[in-house]
Amino acid sequence: PVTPITEDGTPRPVTLIPGDGIGPLVTGAVEQVMAAMRAPVTFEKFDDVNGNMSKMPEEVMDSIKKTKVCLKGGLITPVGGGVSSLNVSLRKELDLFVSLVNCFNLPGLPTRHDKVDIVVIRENTEGEYSGLEHEVVPGVVESLKVITKFCSERIAQYAFEYAHLNNRKTVTAVHKANIMKLADGLFLESCREIAKRYPDIKYNEIIVDNCCMQLVSRPEQFDVMVTPNLYGNLVANTAAGIAGGTGVMPGGNVGTEYAIFEQGASAGNVGKPKMVEKKRANPIALLLSSAMMLRHLQLPKYADNLETAVKRVICEGKYRTKDLGGSNTTQEVVDAVIKALDS
Amino acid sequence: CSILFFFSSDLIRATLFPGDGIGPEIASSSKRYQFMSLPIGFLSESYPSLPIGFLSESYPIFSAADVPIEWEEHFVGTEVDPRTQSFVTWESLESVRRNKVGLKGPMATPIGKGHRSLNLTLRKELNLFANVRPCYSLPGYKTRYDDVNLITIRENTEGEYSGLEHQVVRGVVESLKIITRQASLRVAEYAFYYAKAHGRERVSAIHKANIMQKTDGLFLKCCREVAEKYPEITYEEVVIDNCCMMLVKNPALFDVLVMPNLYGDIISDLCAGLIGGLGLTPSRLDLLIPLAFIHSLNIGEGGIALAEAVHGSAPDIAGKNLANPTALLLSGVSMLRHLELHDKADRIQDAVLKTIAEGKYRTADLGGSSKTSEFTKAIIGHL
Numbered sequence: 160p161v162t163p164i165t166e167d168g169t170p171r172p173v174t175l176i177p178g179d180g181i182g183p184l185v186t187g188a189v190e191q192v193m194a195a196m197r198a199p200v201t202f203e204k205f206d207d208v209n210g211n212m213s214k215m216p217e218e219v220m221d222s223i224k225k226t227k228v229c230l231k232g233g234l235i236t237p238v239g240g241g242v243s244s245l246n247v248s249l250r251k252e253l254d255l256f257v258s259l260v261n262c263f264n265l266p267g268l269p270t271r272h273d274k275v276d277i278v279v280i281r282e283n284t285e286g287e288y289s290g291l292e293h294e295v296v297p298g299v300v301e302s303l304k305v306i307t308k309f310c311s312e313r314i315a316q317y318a319f320e321y322a323h324l325n326n327r328k329t330v331t332a333v334h335k336a337n338i339m340k341l342a343d344g345l346f347l348e349s350c351r352e353i354a355k356r357y358p359d360i361k362y363n364e365i366i367v368d369n370c371c372m373q374l375v376s377r378p379e380q381f382d383v384m385v386t387p388n389l390y391g392n393l394v395a396n397t398a399a400g401i402a403g404g405t406g407v408m409p410g411g412n413v414g415t416e417y418a419i420f421e422q423g424a425s426a427g428n429v430g431k432p433k434m435v436e437k438k439r440a441n442p443i444a445l446l447l448s449s450a451m452m453l454r455h456l457q458l459p460k461y462a463d464n465l466e467t468a469v470k471r472v473i474c475e476g477k478y479r480t481k482d483l484g485g486s487n488t489t490q491e492v493v494d495a496v497i498k499a500l501d502s
Numbered sequence: 503c504s505i506l507f508f509f510s511s512d513l514i515r516a517t518l519f520p521g522d523g524i525g526p527e528i529a530s531s532s533k534r535y536q537f538m539s540l541p542i543g544f545l546s547e548s549y550p551s552l553p554i555g556f557l558s559e560s561y562p563i564f565s566a567a568d569v570p571i572e573w574e575e576h577f578v579g580t581e582v583d584p585r586t587q588s589f590v591t592w593e594s595l596e597s598v599r600r601n602k603v604g605l606k607g608p609m610a611t612p613i614g615k616g617h618r619s620l621n622l623t624l625r626k627e628l629n630l631f632a633n634v635r636p637c638y639s640l641p642g643y644k645t646r647y648d649d650v651n652l653i654t655i656r657e658n659t660e661g662e663y664s665g666l667e668h669q670v671v672r673g674v675v676e677s678l679k680i681i682t683r684q685a686s687l688r689v690a691e692y693a694f695y696y697a698k699a700h701g702r703e704r705v706s707a708i709h710k711a712n713i714m715q716k717t718d719g720l721f722l723k724c725c726r727e728v729a730e731k732y733p734e735i736t737y738e739e740v741v742i743d744n745c746c747m748m749l750v751k752n753p754a755l756f757d758v759l760v761m762p763n764l765y766g767d768i769i770s771d772l773c774a775g776l777i778g779g780l781g782l783t784p785s786r787l788d789l790l791i792p793l794a795f796i797h798s799l800n801i802g803e804g805g806i807a808l809a810e811a812v813h814g815s816a817p818d819i820a821g822k823n824l825a826n827p828t829a830l831l832l833s834g835v836s837m838l839r840h841l842e843l844h845d846k847a848d849r850i851q852d853a854v855l856k857t858i859a860e861g862k863y864r865t866a867d868l869g870g871s872s873k874t875s876e877f878t879k880a881i882i883g884h885l
């Protein structure tokens with residue numbers, strides 16, 4: 160469903176939001192690597208955007224609407240401060256209905272699990288994140304989870320199409336329809352309907368609590384997963400955790416017209432001040448997200464070059480940040496990646 | 503009888519639901535044994551006619567089980583009891599209300615319309631508002647995570663499982679999540695009480711208040727209020743997605759976790775998965791370990807505690823002497839701890855864990871080939 164950007168030989172403009180915390184560090188890493196590859200990408204950069212803003216500045220929105228592609232560092236989500244998350248409002252405003260996270264083992268990086276290669280495709284616009292909450296009487300509050308056939312079908316469609324195009328074998332729908340019979344029931348019904356159109360792809364269903372249990376004990380059984388909003392958030396973070404953590408998982412938010420690439424898991428988690436100060440954030444996740452972006456921009460050669468370089472550095476194991484058991488700075492990893500590029 | 507007489511001074515009455523399927527095998531099947539002779543199934547099955555005195559001499563479990571418990575055994579009815587709209591009878595509920603403590607094996611809800619599920623009936627009628635699940639690595643049983651030692655405490659009456667759903671128009675449905683101050687406070691109170699009573703140091707409230715600011719916000723607010731009354735216990739707040747990630751990367755970071763219904767459902771199962779097997783064999787067996795191991799304690803209003811094994815009734819292996827009684831045994835241990843009989847609890851728990859660690863006698867789900875009765879005998883040997 161994503162509109163491809165046609166090949167025309169000119170540099171592609173991309174909106175760049177460095178964001179909060181470690182954001183500028185990791186987007187800076189991408190800028191350097193893109194420059195080193197001489198990738199035909201120009202950034203329209205907005206340094207001032209931060210998560211405490213009540214809304215995204217108009218000029219940023221205009222830029223994204225023009226470029227249709229954005230690369231973004233994390234934006235902090237204020238807890239309980241009456242300000243809604245910019246990450247969420249961006250998704251809503253641009254109708255980025257898909258959140259995609261690819262969780263996989265990187266060769267050379269030992270984790271507790273291996274053979275993990277999961278793509279979590281999460282509905283991004285409704286469900287538990289509807290933002291509809293109210294106090295009924297003092298001490299009693301309600302929150303609405305909204306599930307629509309329209310949104311469920313389009314996310315299911317995206318998941319199956321993704322599986323089809325990427326040669327994946329199975330799509331698993333995650334739900335709690337035994338309890339939320341109507342809401343998750345509608346989600347499942349929609350998935351089943353779409354599944355019928357893809358006879359070559361195996362379709363499974365799993366209850367969310369069991370899913371998390373299985374994810375930590377036998378993750379290799381999962382391939383593409385399609386989920387309502389909240390479950391996807393949890394499933395993606397769990398899957399990311401078993402395969403190496405937030406620091407290495409790429410992802411993006413896509414809709415019919417626009418796409419935002421960012422760290423796959425925990426967009427609202429921008430690292431501790433100390434990590435920012437010491438400049439030791441892991442740039443791998445955002446570099447891999449940039450490779451996804453390059454593919455989206457139909458620049459597969461550049462995407463491959465970047466991805467291969469990153470994988471080489473990880474496999475070699477000499478330059479790693481603290482989250483991967485190393486002690487290098489962001490810059491040292493970036494330098495290693497640049498050196499590993501095919502020129 | 504005479505034995506009853508000996509202990510009548512501090513005899514504790516408890517309700518026992520042997521349950522369905524493998525339930526009776528792993529629980530007691532006879533009212534005559536009035537001691538914490540878990541798992542009595544083996545004993546009563548193999549030696550149904552032996553007098554209690556003889557058994558207590560032959561099998562040290564009885565001395566360890568010096569715990570003077572008088573079981574009031576209750577079975578699920580064969581017809582719907584109109585007073586409860588379920589197969590659970592009114593008398594059973596009254597028994598738990600009166601004794602305030604009970605142990606329950608797996609119950610399979612018969613399929614059909616017009617009645618409530620058994621677990622739901624127990625939960626609603628007894629107002630079981632908190633579900634407590636200890637989760638720790640099995641010593642001697644190698645898994646990917648050998649550093650798990652945490653307790654999940656789940657609010658169990660409201661939240662996302664309110665059951666309030668409706669269709670707005672065709673193709674659009676809404677489901678209500680309800681958070682109340684009352685329910686949040688009482689689960690928070692229990693969590694801190696539990697932490698203190700069990701010598702735990704930290705309570706983490708799990709939430710998504712950055713998105714659900716009002717509902718999860720209220721939950722957090724209640725946790726903070728209670729936290730203030732327990733200055734000796736460290737209190738922290740962790741966003742649910744981050745919690746999932748931290749749990750799978752380093753479960754040792756957590757101690758006691760308290761959370762609303764849905765998060766608790768997911769996190770408690772995730773934690774169960776952590777202590778599961780290595781997944782190296784092509785069978786399903788590894789995945790069953792958490793099933794056979796995880797036990798839970800339901801806390802209700804007025805101090806009711808109903809301990810249960812969370813695995814199903816496993817009809818496929820029922821009656822074959824293959825079931826693993828660990829979960830029910832450890833549930834019994836939870837129950838003893840609730841009664842503050844910690845040394846008795848320790849003895850039974852140690853015997854179970856030792857038997858598993860030793861590895862000579864394990865049931866099939868733990869990768870062994872022992873029968874329920876052999877495994878039980880080994881446990882008794884370790885008491």
Ligand SMILES: Nc1ncnc2c1ncn2[C@@H]1O[C@H](COP(=O)(O)OP(=O)(O)OP(=O)(O)O)[C@@H](O)[C@H]1O
Nearest residue numbers: 337338368621622625633658663664665767770812
């Ligand atoms: N309509 C309903 N309204 C309220 N609660 C319900 C409803 N239907 C089921 N429940 C309860 O919701 C809880 C969550 O259901 P779930 O399917 O997660 O049970 P479970 O997975 O067997 O529980 P556990 O995770 O503790 O093993 C259960 O305690 C169940 O009894």
Ligand SMILES: Nc1ncnc2c1ncn2[C@@H]1O[C@H](COP(=O)(O)OP(=O)(O)OP(=O)(O)O)[C@@H](O)[C@H]1O
Nearest residue numbers: 609610790793794813814815816817818825826867
């Ligand atoms: N205590 C146990 N000891 C050995 N195997 C068990 C035990 N509990 C469960 N199993 C195995 O795991 C399988 C699935 O367990 P589960 O608890 O879901 O039972 P179930 O068949 O779904 O029963 P129910 O319908 O009551 O939920 C069982 O069929 C059985 O083979």
Ligand SMILES: [Mg+2]
Nearest residue numbers: 368767768771
């Ligand atoms: Mg559950």
Ligand SMILES: [Mg+2]
Nearest residue numbers: 813814815816
């Ligand atoms: Mg079951």
